[in-house]
Amino acid sequence: MSASLLDTWIEELEKEESELIGVRRYLHQHPELSFEERKTSAFIADRLRSLEGIEVRTNVGGGGVLGFLRGRAPGPTLAFRADFDALPIQDEKETPYKSTVPGVMHACGHDGHTSTLLGVAKVLSRFRQELNGNIVFIFQHAEEKPPGGAKFMIEDGALDGVDEVYGIHVSSEVPYGRIGLKEGSAMAAVDAFGITIRGKGGHGARPHDAIDSIVVGSQVVSGLQQIVSRRVNPLQPVVITVGVFQAGTAFNVIADTAKLEGTVRTFDKQVRSQVEKEIRHAVQGICESAHARAEIDYLNGYPPLVNPKEGAARVRETVGRLFGAEAFVELPAVMGAEDFAYYLERKPGAFIHVGARNDEERTHYPHHHPRFDFDERALLDAGKVFLALAAESLLE
Numbered sequence: 001m002s003a004s005l006l007d008t009w010i011e012e013l014e015k016e017e018s019e020l021i022g023v024r025r026y027l028h029q030h031p032e033l034s035f036e037e038r039k040t041s042a043f044i045a046d047r048l049r050s051l052e053g054i055e056v057r058t059n060v061g062g063g064g065v066l067g068f069l070r071g072r073a074p075g076p077t078l079a080f081r082a083d084f085d086a087l088p089i090q091d092e093k094e095t096p097y098k099s100t101v102p103g104v105m106h107a108c109g110h111d112g113h114t115s116t117l118l119g120v121a122k123v124l125s126r127f128r129q130e131l132n133g134n135i136v137f138i139f140q141h142a143e144e145k146p147p148g149g150a151k152f153m154i155e156d157g158a159l160d161g162v163d164e165v166y167g168i169h170v171s172s173e174v175p176y177g178r179i180g181l182k183e184g185s186a187m188a189a190v191d192a193f194g195i196t197i198r199g200k201g202g203h204g205a206r207p208h209d210a211i212d213s214i215v216v217g218s219q220v221v222s223g224l225q226q227i228v229s230r231r232v233n234p235l236q237p238v239v240i241t242v243g244v245f246q247a248g249t250a251f252n253v254i255a256d257t258a259k260l261e262g263t264v265r266t267f268d269k270q271v272r273s274q275v276e277k278e279i280r281h282a283v284q285g286i287c288e289s290a291h292a293r294a295e296i297d298y299l300n301g302y303p304p305l306v307n308p309k310e311g312a313a314r315v316r317e318t319v320g321r322l323f324g325a326e327a328f329v330e331l332p333a334v335m336g337a338e339d340f341a342y343y344l345e346r347k348p349g350a351f352i353h354v355g356a357r358n359d360e361e362r363t364h365y366p367h368h369h370p371r372f373d374f375d376e377r378a379l380l381d382a383g384k385v386f387l388a389l390a391a392e393s394l395l396e
Contacts, residue, residue: 031086061152075133146301190337201256
């Protein structure tokens with residue numbers, strides 16, 4: 001690898017810092033929900049088309065964008081991924097760049113991922129004649145909503161010919177200046193369920209003439225937690241959370257229908273399958289014992305995200321060379337999920353977390369919080385990691 005050329009790339013990226021921030025803030029002001037990102041994808045495609053030497057594909061997997069940069073000579077093909085969908089959250093920050101779309105917000109940093117990768121593409125396009133190999137810039141839609149965009153983009157050829165794939169996520173849980181990952185099982189599989197309980201409505205004063213869907217639903221919520229505590233090996237991490245419980249219309253009316261929605265997080269494939277079976281069994285048993293009926297919809301979402309040993313080691317060494325060994329942190333596994341897992345099921349690589357928390361309170365809010373924000377200096381750190389990974393593979 002030519003260290004001097006990497007230094008040049010980094011200097012070029014540093015010159016683009018104000019543009020990186022500007023693009024991030026523009027996207028933050030104009031968020032779009034998963035599977036609805038038409039203006040965002042068009043914005044990305046236009047920016048890529050303005051760069052010399054990048055071939056652009058749109059509508060990949062339904063809404064994604066690919067940029068293909070071919071080097072001067074044969075060599076490996078790396079893929080870098082950024083996501084660009086937002087969340088159904090009202091932006092409560094008081095900043096000049098707060099969301100202009102009611103009820104929609106970039107509350108997870110995807111605007112930053114996209115601006116970073118656009119900046120990296122801009123720099124590398126200027127030096128394509130120095131590359132021995134190719135780079136695929138994957139701009140992915142719908143990371144936040146299962147079944148997610150990764151699966152569909154892969155089916156549509158996003159990883160064709162790719163040798164390694166890397167993704168980066170800014171993190172409000174990691175201090176600025178620190179970069180890390182978890183080798184092995186790093187993030188959980190995510191499944192979703194919907195349960196409709198059908199009882200029999202009636203007057204609140206005559207419960208014996210009704211089948212109270214709220215009481216039955218409450219028993220279901222309690223019963224689901226017993227799956228974790230009494231049906232699954234306690235050495236296996238499992239989370240079952242009921243996030244929606246909707247029923248009733250008046251204080252003196254027994255509700256005939258209750259609707260529950262929730263999520264399941266697991267790491268082990270067998271446990272994942274077991275928990276689904278246990279949920280179906282528990283819900284049906286509780287409802288039958290109360291003379292109610294249950295309808296269950298169960299969605300298997302993203303698989304567990306597993307960082308392979310080789311990819312993790314490469315990132316660890318890259319971060320050490322760039323920022324010093326103390327900059328790299330070994331992160332714990334988390335029960336959050338990421339559809340980048342689909343890429344790592346098919347290709348070597350890694351998913352990297354870049355610290356974006358500083359001493360300011362505004363950077364302390366967790367992801368998916370209505371006041372989420374981050375230290376925008378992290379954009380440069382993320383871009384430098386991408387550039388260094390490219391240099392190590394594609395420069396002599």
